[in-house]
Amino acid sequence: MxxxxxxxxxxxxxxxIAACDTTGEQAMVPGAKYxxxxxxxRFHNIHATGQKLACETCHAxxxxxxxxxxxSKYADDGGASPGIVDRAACLGCHKAGGIATAWxxxxxxx
Amino acid sequence: xxxxxxxxxxxxxxxxxxxxxxxxTENYHTSGAPWNAVxxxxxxxxxxxxxxxxxxxxxxxxxxxxxxxxxDMGAHAISKNEFGVVLIDYEKCDGCKYCAAVxxxxxxxxxxxxxxLYPGKGRTxxxxxxxxxxxPTHRKKPKVMxxxxxxxxxxxxxxxxxxxxxxxxxxxxxxxxxxxxPVNARLFGDIEDPNSAVAKGIGAKKATQIxxxxxxxxxxxxxxxxxxx
Numbered sequence: 001m002x003x004x005x006x007x008x009x010x011x012x013x014x015x016x017i018a019a020c021d022t023t024g025e026q027a028m029v030p031g032a033k034y035x036x037x038x039x040x041x042r043f044h045n046i047h048a049t050g051q052k053l054a055c056e057t058c059h060a061x062x063x064x065x066x067x068x069x070x071x072s073k074y075a076d077d078g079g080a081s082p083g084i085v086d087r088a089a090c091l092g093c094h095k096a097g098g099i100a101t102a103w104x105x106x107x108x109x110x
Numbered sequence: 111x112x113x114x115x116x117x118x119x120x121x122x123x124x125x126x127x128x129x130x131x132x133x134x135t136e137n138y139h140t141s142g143a144p145w146n147a148v149x150x151x152x153x154x155x156x157x158x159x160x161x162x163x164x165x166x167x168x169x170x171x172x173x174x175x176x177x178x179x180x181x182d183m184g185a186h187a188i189s190k191n192e193f194g195v196v197l198i199d200y201e202k203c204d205g206c207k208y209c210a211a212v213x214x215x216x217x218x219x220x221x222x223x224x225x226x227l228y229p230g231k232g233r234t235x236x237x238x239x240x241x242x243x244x245x246p247t248h249r250k251k252p253k254v255m256x257x258x259x260x261x262x263x264x265x266x267x268x269x270x271x272x273x274x275x276x277x278x279x280x281x282x283x284x285x286x287x288x289x290x291x292p293v294n295a296r297l298f299g300d301i302e303d304p305n306s307a308v309a310k311g312i313g314a315k316k317a318t319q320i321x322x323x324x325x326x327x328x329x330x331x332x333x334x335x336x337x338x339x
Binding site: 027028029030031032034035036043085087088090091094095096101103104105 | 173175178179182183184185204206207208210211212213214323324325326
């Protein structure tokens with residue numbers, strides 16, 4: 001039963017992602033439950049489970065690059081996350097022409 | 111059309127954090143959710159070393175990823191107004207943190223709890239000011255995102271008073287961080303006015319936006335010191 005459910009969830013995720021690839025900007029559906037939680041949050045589901053990205057792909061290090069200027073440098077997450085996320089990891093997929101929604105550049109704000 | 115721009119001169123900045131203190135006071139700072147911070151970079155190689163200071167607040171991007179993601183999910187809590195100011199509406203925000211996830215500058219801050227300014231010592235009169243007496247951008251509440259507003263409450267007043275030409279000149283109409291800088295490392299004003307101090311400053315110092323590879327087109331310019339940003 002659990003395996004069946006897992007299969008369904010994965011299949012649904014696959015379909016969603018497949019749909020996103022073609023429709024691009026329609027990826028997010030208003031009203032869905034958005035969350036950064038690792039256990040059940042949509043964000044980590046899409047990236048870690050759906051896209052099969054290893055945690056370290058994004059949570060690269062324990063220290064910021066010298067040029068990584070950000071406020072969260074000082075935000076203490078109490079070791080809750082496996083490492084700091086440099087948004088350079090997002091660019092490949094999320095810039096104009098990438099496989100996912102172009103958060104970065106290229107698209108006018110609506 | 112008026113478009114507000116800030117220029118930060120790292121050559122002049124001495125890292126005193128007066129801008130941070132001014133921001134905290136002006137904008138009803140809530141602990142754990144800073145709107146302004148100064149980041150230190152060690153530069154040079156021994157024995158010729160030094161520190162460079164980089165004050166960071168919201169870049170008020172022309173193409174803000176935070177707004178895109180918030181709009182796409184249907185929350186529409188983030189707006190960019192006709193003067194280029196990016197604002198978060200606390201009433202519409204559901205605290206999902208996606209704006210923080212996509213911001214390359216680490217700007218949006220999650221306000222976990224409304225901590226007392228002096229923990230255990232009770233609320234100060236300042237904290238007891240009721241929401242109705244505060245500007246909407248200062249009606250802080252827990253479990254939502256917040257960030258720098260370019261002191262929108264002051265700019266809004268300048269617009270209402272028909273005094274936009276005084277922005278960047280009169281303390282009343284200028285963001286507090288820019289007002290207090292003791293070494294004139296911060297300029298604020300209208301980029302469309304070629305005679306504004308900020309427009310001239312950007313030209314003279316060859317100031318630039320940071321992290322341009324993200325295509326966000328920030329409205330904050332830096333005269334950089336110490337390497338490749």
